[in-house]
Amino acid sequence: MEIVSRRVLTVLNVEGPKPSSFGSPRVSRSCWISRWFCVLIMIGSLVSFSLAIGGGYMYVLPSLSQATLEDDISPSNKSIDGCDIFDGSWVVDDTYPLYNASECPFVEQGFNCLANGRRDKDYLKWRWKPRKCDIPRFDVRNILERLRSKRVVFVGDSMSRTQWESLICLLMTGVEDKKSVYEVNGNNITKRIRFLGVRFSSFNFTIEFFRSVFLVQHGWMPRHAPRRVRSTLILDKLDSISNQWVNSDVLIFNTGQWWVPGKLFETGCYFQVGNAMKLGMSIPIAFRFALGTWASWVEKVIDRNRTRVFFRSFEPYHWSNQSRRFCNVSQHPMPDTEGRDQSVYSDTISEVVKNMTVPITVLHITSMSAFRSDSHVGIWSDNPSVPDCSHWCLPGVPDMWNEILLSYFLSNYSLPLQ
Ligand SMILES: *[C@@H]1O[C@H](CO)[C@@H](O)[C@H](O)[C@H]1NC(C)=O
Ligand SMILES: *[C@@H]1O[C@H](CO)[C@@H](O)[C@H](O)[C@H]1NC(C)=O
Numbered sequence: 232m233e234i235v236s237r238r239v240l241t242v243l244n245v246e247g248p249k250p251s252s253f254g255s256p257r258v259s260r261s262c263w264i265s266r267w268f269c270v271l272i273m274i275g276s277l278v279s280f281s282l283a284i285g286g287g288y289m290y291v292l293p294s295l296s297q298a299t300l301e302d303d304i305s306p307s308n309k310s311i312d313g314c315d316i317f318d319g320s321w322v323v324d325d326t327y328p329l330y331n332a333s334e335c336p337f338v339e340q341g342f343n344c345l346a347n348g349r350r351d352k353d354y355l356k357w358r359w360k361p362r363k364c365d366i367p368r369f370d371v372r373n374i375l376e377r378l379r380s381k382r383v384v385f386v387g388d389s390m391s392r393t394q395w396e397s398l399i400c401l402l403m404t405g406v407e408d409k410k411s412v413y414e415v416n417g418n419n420i421t422k423r424i425r426f427l428g429v430r431f432s433s434f435n436f437t438i439e440f441f442r443s444v445f446l447v448q449h450g451w452m453p454r455h456a457p458r459r460v461r462s463t464l465i466l467d468k469l470d471s472i473s474n475q476w477v478n479s480d481v482l483i484f485n486t487g488q489w490w491v492p493g494k495l496f497e498t499g500c501y502f503q504v505g506n507a508m509k510l511g512m513s514i515p516i517a518f519r520f521a522l523g524t525w526a527s528w529v530e531k532v533i534d535r536n537r538t539r540v541f542f543r544s545f546e547p548y549h550w551s552n553q554s555r556r557f558c559n560v561s562q563h564p565m566p567d568t569e570g571r572d573q574s575v576y577s578d579t580i581s582e583v584v585k586n587m588t589v590p591i592t593v594l595h596i597t598s599m600s601a602f603r604s605d606s607h608v609g610i611w612s613d614n615p616s617v618p619d620c621s622h623w624c625l626p627g628v629p630d631m632w633n634e635i636l637l638s639y640f641l642s643n644y645s646l647p648l649q
């Protein structure tokens with residue numbers, strides 16, 4: 232297996248109109264399509280063969296950190312405490328998927344790939360298997376009880392909204408009266424909405440989403456700014472709605488997808504610190520600054536006796552090339568992450584969190600998700616004319632992010648039962 236470890240900072244287009252031009256292509260990534268097409272055919276035959284001989288579970292894709300296949304491959308009950316849950320591989324599991332998106336009113340149409348015409352279904356059948364332990368089987372009754380009277384809050388961009396939708400659908404499989412689960416303001420899920428909160432009334436808890444794509448505050452053009460400046464990101468101020476995130480039991484953050492020239496400089500958005508414009512500040516430096524602001528905020532306002540804080544690392548994408556106009560969703564995970572297991576955003580998150588006194592759990596999903604070129608919405612979105620290899624199908628990879636999140640509630644780090 233070839234290990235490609237390159238720092239990649241590429242342009243991304245998530246939601247909204249495509250930027251007219253694309254800035255700062257730092258790395259040119261060659262197209263491996265034809266090479267891994269052959270490998271995929273090999274994997275395909277291996278999968279069918281092994282299924283045919285009755286292997287329910289098996290290793291197919293060893294991760295980068297896994298050099299050997301020494302461990303037994305059946306599910307065991309080894310605890311996740313002290314285990315690196317993110318070191319593992321994807322295995323075929325026929326008990327997946329865990330829900331039907333067409334029966335869950337909280338999956339937005341754009342992510343329901345089957346309903347949008349996707350025919351191949353192998354992408355639904357993968358489970359993440361940590362090398363040295365097992366993620367506990369999703370036990371919806373147990374989780375619903377753990378969440379009783381709690382407030383779970385997701386904060387971030389559309390990737391966070393996907394995870395929010397996924398968690399609600401996972402939990403709804405354990406609720407008999409589907410009408411007892413509702414959005415608190417009667418809103419439908421839309422891309423630009425600032426707040427969505429779904430209440431599970433029989434269990435007295437809510438799962439909420441706050442759209443805050445940068446986490447820090449987006450402001451209007453300051454006076455005396457150069458003409459090209461149309462708005463600013465105020466790096467030393469957390470988003471103005473942040474006070475609403477505080478009184479929660481579980482807080483899950485993400486950011487990253489919008490920290491690209493196409494969403495910033497090319498729309499006239501530049502950085503600001505205090506009253507000063509920082510026209511020359513690079514995106515990685517600004518990202519670090521913003522996370523520092525986030526960290527101080529957490530240290531200051533979070534009640535560490537009550538709130539469990541998570542930060543999900545960067546979600547990899549699988550565009551064919553820098554132009555972000557082309558991508559082919561594969562039928563099977565790719566055998567090689569081709570460098571997508573690395574991200575400057577994820578590295579920065581880990582570094583900032585290391586320095587904090589409030590314990591933060593980083594959900595390091597970057598490398599595990601990097602294999603899943605088969606799980607993007609592609610052309611099976613609400614806008615089939617534009618392929619999308621950033622967002623993920625539901626059911627799909629975000630369900631696994633949630634299973635990992637939920638596993639923390641059952642381990643040492645448990646949410647106390649009411
Ligand atoms: C796994 O669980 C079974 C019973 O459910 C128990 O007998 C066994 O000791 C457990 N194994 C480990 C490694 O904890
Ligand atoms: C999901 O539910 C819809 C509507 O009930 C049904 O038509 C469809 O066959 C189901 N899909 C799967 C994969 O079970």
Ligand SMILES: *[C@@H]1O[C@H](CO)[C@@H](O)[C@H](O)[C@H]1NC(C)=O
Nearest residue numbers: 379380381382434435436437
């Ligand atoms: C519902 O949850 C809230 C906290 O979110 C708690 O204060 C209240 O007592 C709970 N109500 C019931 C009936 O358990």
Ligand SMILES: *[C@@H]1O[C@H](CO)[C@@H](O)[C@H](O)[C@H]1NC(C)=O
Nearest residue numbers: 336414416417418419420421
């Ligand atoms: C939500 O969508 C449904 C069906 O498309 C529509 O009937 C309803 O009016 C919408 N609700 C809101 C608050 O927009």
Ligand SMILES: *[C@@H]1O[C@H](CO)[C@@H](O)[C@H](O)[C@H]1NC(C)=O
Nearest residue numbers: 531532533534535536537538
């Ligand atoms: C948190 O819990 C510790 C130990 O249980 C207690 O000493 C401390 O006062 C609590 N802090 C707050 C802010 O409630």
Ligand SMILES: *[C@@H]1O[C@H](CO)[C@@H](O)[C@H](O)[C@H]1NC(C)=O
Nearest residue numbers: 262551552553554555556557
């Ligand atoms: C991207 O890939 C497409 C199709 O593979 C190709 O037509 C296009 O020229 C490529 N663009 C760049 C900038 O490499």
Ligand SMILES: *[C@@H]1O[C@H](CO)[C@@H](O)[C@H](O)[C@H]1NC(C)=O
Nearest residue numbers: 262264265551557558559560
């Ligand atoms: C994507 O697939 C189509 C049809 O299967 C093929 O014509 C095209 O060349 C592929 N594009 C890339 C970038 O692999």
Ligand SMILES: *[C@@H]1O[C@H](CO)[C@@H](O)[C@H](O)[C@H]1NC(C)=O
Nearest residue numbers: 523581582583584585586587
């Ligand atoms: C960690 O915190 C110390 C003290 O606040 C600071 O000097 C140092 O630069 C921080 N390091 C990182 C990586 O943020």
Ligand SMILES: *[C@@H]1O[C@H](CO)[C@@H](O)[C@H](O)[C@H]1NC(C)=O
Nearest residue numbers: 310311312313314642643644
């Ligand atoms: C988790 O619990 C196990 C046994 O219950 C214990 O051995 C371990 O030290 C605990 N880990 C932490 C981080 O508290």
